[in-house]
Every structure is written in structure tokens, then in C-alpha cells.
Amino acid sequence: MTEETQSTALTTYREQFAAIDTRATELMDRWSIPMLRGSVAIIFIWFGALKPLGISPAAELVANTVYWMPPEIFVPILGVWEVAIGICLLYRPLIRIGLLLLFLQMVGTFLPVVLLPDVVFATFPYGLTLEGQYIAKNLVVIGAALVVGGTLREQ
Template identity: 70%
Template sequence: MSASQPTQTETEGDPDATDRFDAARERFDRIDREITRQMNRLGIPVLRVALGIVFIWFGGLKVVGGSPAAELVAATVYVVPAEVFVPILGVWEVLIGLCLLYRPLIRVGILLLFLQMPGTFLPVVLLPEVVFVTFPHELTVEGQYIIKNLVIIGAALVVGGTVREDAGEAGPEDATEPVRTDVNDAVRANGDETVREADDETVREDAEEIVREDAEEIVREDAKE
């Protein structure tokens, strides 16, 4: 080993290297916390709009006769003429999308969505030869189209869980959650028990900043309405 190269013990004991590492970790934590906060702020609105667009788009195709799923729908609900049922289903889906895009009608949209969803899985029972290449794991394209509705159901549950918040009925636990999360992050990063009492000035400033930004966001939303 060259004499100019520091030993492992010397490197581990270098206070400057430790300080640089701690500073880099703190910067990463701040950036990560901000990114997470923005994702938390934007995630549900983006999810709601995305759901609305998907339903309006897919439903609109059924209304104008351009849906690739029309044949599958017609084969599943064969007791009703396809030229009648498919456009009606399309209108239903467009209504779901419009309700999801208009916040006061989210409850209606979620209700219409969950009334429709069981029907989307009927081909699994009535037309398994169309859904599966090999039952039960190998899906056809049509089968994948159907199974992806599980994601839509999950997304609808998430959006539906926010309707009381959209009505301004969030409880005190919901209102304080961002502050609590920020304090907990600081506790884990710092490892100092006193931070649990939020005595550290940096933690208080971070918490106050979150409260201010959330309050400003509420004011902006109220102004839009």
C-alpha cells in the first residue's frame, strides 16, 4: 500500500468526510421529502383526472361505433342487440368520466363506476375461451383488457376515499398528518430523542412551512371554486 493512501481506519475517522456525508444525506432527505410531498399533493387529483379521461375516451368510442371492445361486449350481453347496448354502455362510461372530472359529482361517478365494474368481468365466466389462452394464468389480449379493470377499481377506491376532503370535511387527524410525517422523518434522520418533542428549531420551521403551504393551497382552491 502506498504511503500516500489513507488507511481504512483513517478514512472512517475523518471528521470532514463524516460531515460531508451527513450534509449530503440531509440534502437528499430534504429533496426526497419535498418530492414526496408534491407527489402526495398532486397524486390523487392526477389520478382522478386520468380516470375521467379514460372513461370519457373509451365510452366515447362506444358511442360513435369505434370501440375495439364492442364485439366482446356484444358477445357477452347477447340478449340485448349490440347496436342498442353498446352505445348505452358508452354513454354510461362518459357519464362516469364527467362526474369524476367535476368534483361535486365524484360520489355519483364512483357509484356509476362500481355498478358497471361487475359487468366488465362477465366474459371471464361466460366466455373463458376468449379471455384465456391457458386457464387460469395465460391471458389473451381481451383477457388483459378485462383484468386491468382491477387497477381501475383500486384507483376508484383511492379517489372515493377523498370525497369528504373535497367537501371540506377532513378531520383534525387528516389536517395534521403532513406535519406529523415531517417530524417523524426528522426523528429518523436525526436520531435525537429530543426531536420527538419537536424542540429542534429546524423541525419546527419545516412543520410551519408545510402548514403555511397547505393553508395557501386551500385558499387557492377556495378561490377557484
């Protein structure tokens, strides 16, 4: 193969890669926010629905954190709140309400870090228990909510 042929082949591969890359990033741009919004909505609806049904693995943690309220009342109310967040995120005119409810709920999700550190940390301050990991994953939910909220003026 001559140097000119190699150069032409390399240029062709670069152009093909650029075309594929352009198409892939266009698809990601088109679908990333709806997918992110839908994913967060599903998580809230799913996890929230478990609470009134009495089958949430987080119910005990919630009950121990919000010890000043009867868990048989508070846990189902929290579940309905979470389902409402998810539904609001799915219905475009209600996204802002859903984000407000989400950020109010997130304050409560971090209460165990302060009120129950022995439940959250195996080794303070970096060794998380399973419950601590469940709480820490909410940082990703907060980030996703910020991204979704940051696009609301574009719609």
C-alpha cells in the same frame, strides 16, 4: 480528506437528500389524487366515446357478452354511461355518483370471465388473451376508484 470532513460531507448529502425527498413526497401528496382521478376520468371518457362512434375495439366483446340485448342499442348506451362516469369524476360534486356508476359498470366488465372464458383465457386460469388482459386491467381501475373514494371525506 479527514474523517471529520468526510463525516460532515456525508451529513450534508443526507440532509440534501432528505430535503429533496421531502419536497418530492409533498408534491406527490398534493397531486396524486387529482392526477389519479383525472387519469381514470380520461380513460372512461375516451374509451366510452369510441362506443357510440362505432370504433371501439371492445364493442364485439361487449356484444358477445351481453348477447340478450341488441348491440346497436347496448354498446352506445354503455359508451354514454362510461363518458358519464368520466365527467362525474372530473366534477368534484359528482364524484360519488361517478364512483357508483363505475362500480356498477365494473360488474359487467368481468362478465366475460364467466360467460366467455374461451375468449378471456388462452390457458385457464392464468394465461390471458388480449381481451383477458383488457378485462384484468380493470383491477387497477377498481383500486384507483377505491383510493379516490377513500379521500372524499377529506375534501
